[in-house]
Amino acid sequence: MGKEKIANYFQEKQDHHENLFVPYIVAGDGGLDLLQERINFLEKSGVAAIELGIPFSDPVADGPTIQEASIRALENGTSLAGVLDVLEPTKDERKVPIILMTYLNPIYAYGIEKFAADCERVGVDGVIIPDVPLEEEEVIEASLTKHHIAFIRLAALTSTPDRIKEIARRSEGFLYAVSVTGTTGARTSHHERVATYLETLKKHSTVPVLAGFGVATANQAHELSSHCDGVIVGSKIVDLLHQGKEDEVRQLIVDSL
Numbered sequence: 001m002g003k004e005k006i007a008n009y010f011q012e013k014q015d016h017h018e019n020l021f022v023p024y025i026v027a028g029d030g031g032l033d034l035l036q037e038r039i040n041f042l043e044k045s046g047v048a049a050i051e052l053g054i055p056f057s058d059p060v061a062d063g064p065t066i067q068e069a070s071i072r073a074l075e076n077g078t079s080l081a082g083v084l085d086v087l088e089p090t091k092d093e094r095k096v097p098i099i100l101m102t103y104l105n106p107i108y109a110y111g112i113e114k115f116a117a118d119c120e121r122v123g124v125d126g127v128i129i130p131d132v133p134l135e136e137e138e139v140i141e142a143s144l145t146k147h148h149i150a151f152i153r154l155a156a157l158t159s160t161p162d163r164i165k166e167i168a169r170r171s172e173g174f175l176y177a178v179s180v181t182g183t184t185g186a187r188t189s190h191h192e193r194v195a196t197y198l199e200t201l202k203k204h205s206t207v208p209v210l211a212g213f214g215v216a217t218a219n220q221a222h223e224l225s226s227h228c229d230g231v232i233v234g235s236k237i238v239d240l241l242h243q244g245k246e247d248e249v250r251q252l253i254v255d256s257l
């Protein structure tokens with residue numbers, strides 16, 4: 001479980017010469033009743049892991065698509081505890097690693113040690129916490145390590161070379177290469193500097209490097225994956241699921257592998 005589960009599952013995909021594809025969905029968008037079904041659907045479509053967003057009232061890194069999905073999920077009563085309750089019963093049969101994406105505030109409110117312990121209990125394998133900079137990681141790092149949860153770090157296009165090295169050195173599970181300057185949201189292309197940026201991260205990282213932010217098509221997924229190990233796609237998938245277009249989600253995943 002945890003770090004090893006991510007490493008093993010990623011390796012399985014790479015042994016089949018597939019790009020790693022990690023979809024992001026907002027837990028509770030469309031109702032928490034749908035969550036388990038969506039996890040099964042994504043697992044069957046061939047994803048390498050699933051990034052589950054815990055809806056939050058003040059998602060500072062997010063653009064309009066995810067902000068709106070978070071509002072919908074909060075309006076139907078989705079909470080961190082509720083999401084963990086959905087994950088618990090299928091913990092042993094689930095093969096696909098689960099990564100929780102949440103801002104620090106909901107974790108604080110829940111209790112940091114309890115959060116890490118409950119993540120382990122329900123089979124969460126990794127976490128992404130975008131508002132914890134390197135300098136403040138100690139508030140949560142020990143609890144995550146104790147419970148074998150991968151602490152997935154984010155690198156930015158604007159990170160200095162020294163910082164890139166430090167982020168790569170600390171990375172666990174995979175390294176999240178934020179590949180635009182700005183918030184989440186579908187875009188039609190990436191800056192040409194992204195290729196060198198991804199290759200630098202690859203050089204320093206001991207875990208797979210995945211590019212995220214602004215990826216919305218299989219062409220973009222292939223272009224970015226040629227410089228790293230795969231991609232994370234959020235807004236595009238959130239949007240398609242909201243419109244009930246599961247077939248298009250499946251096609252996007254299959255075409256990106």
Ligand SMILES: O=P(O)(O)OC[C@@H](O)[C@@H](O)c1c[nH]c2ccccc12
Nearest residue numbers: 024061130184185213214233234235
């Ligand atoms: O939506 P995009 O542009 O496809 O980007 C991925 C992203 O949604 C997901 O990984 C994510 C959603 N919210 C975040 C906040 C910070 C870091 C990452 C995220």
